[in-house]
Amino acid sequence: MKMEKVANLSVETDWETERHHLRAELGSRMKAVRQAADLTLEGAAQKSGVALSTIHKIENGRVSPSYENLVRIARAYNIGMERLFSEDHDTNQTTRMTVTKAGEGRVVRAKHFEYEVLCNALAEKKIIPLVTTVEQRDELRVEDLESHTGEETLYVLSGRVELVVEHYKPVILEQGDCAYFDSTLKHGLRALDDTETRVFWACTYTDFA
Structure with missing residues (x-):
């Protein structure tokens, strides 16, 4: 029983580390996209309807965004949501077909959910x-x-x-x-x-x- 508790604690610790990594990665990408859209935090908040403090916390990896906020932010930046999930996404891509193999989707941690985003290479879905x-x-x-x-x-x-x-x-x-x-x-x-x-x-x- 003691070994089982230690194992569970190890798993929880590993997940907590991974969660912080996912938050930081998504936050960094969202900040880069906002800056590419030539928007200040104030401008992003005004266009998206998401509180400035919330956008700031997301960009700094301090909170996980809800799906609703991801939608609002992407629309405010005039981009497809896939741009928030991939820093190397080709904005000039014209392909209309893509495949994601099992387990190879882009993982995004949001509040109460973990999303594996599929077919992320397809632009403007x-x-x-x-x-x-x-x-x-x-x-x-x-x-x-x-x-x-x-x-x-x-x-x-x-x-x-x-x-x-x-x-x-x-x-x-x-x-x-x-x-x-x-x-x-x-x-x-x-x-x-x-x-x-x-x-x-x-x-x-x-x-x-």
Whole structure:
């Protein structure tokens, strides 16, 4: 039992180190993209609607951004979301087909989720495909829900999740279950069990405004 506790502590320590690395990497990339867009922190906050302090903390690797904030920031910088996930992305790329081999997606750590971004080499996509590891947490509150333009679909690969969508009763989805919803409705997702919970998640990335 003691050895098991030591092993678990080691795993937690390794993950904490990796999480800080992912935050720092994403923050550095987001700062570079903002500067390339010739925006100050104040300008970025004004255009995106994300608090200046939040953008500053993200860029310095102090917090993990929510998906909603990633969407807002990318749109404010007038770029596809893939630019936030890859520092060597070719902005002049014209290919319309790409493949991601298993386990080779770009890993991004966000609040309560770990995203593996797939097919990141394709520029200006209308759909963002993700394999997402979902954290177990307490019952979702109104302040935990997010909304943004677009539509989403998710397919449960392992574990069980609770999907909460504004105006609808919460739904429990198990392995093999699928849901599709309007992203403009406030929504949230959480794992229900203390097991690895993963979903395939596809979100449209089209500015309808």
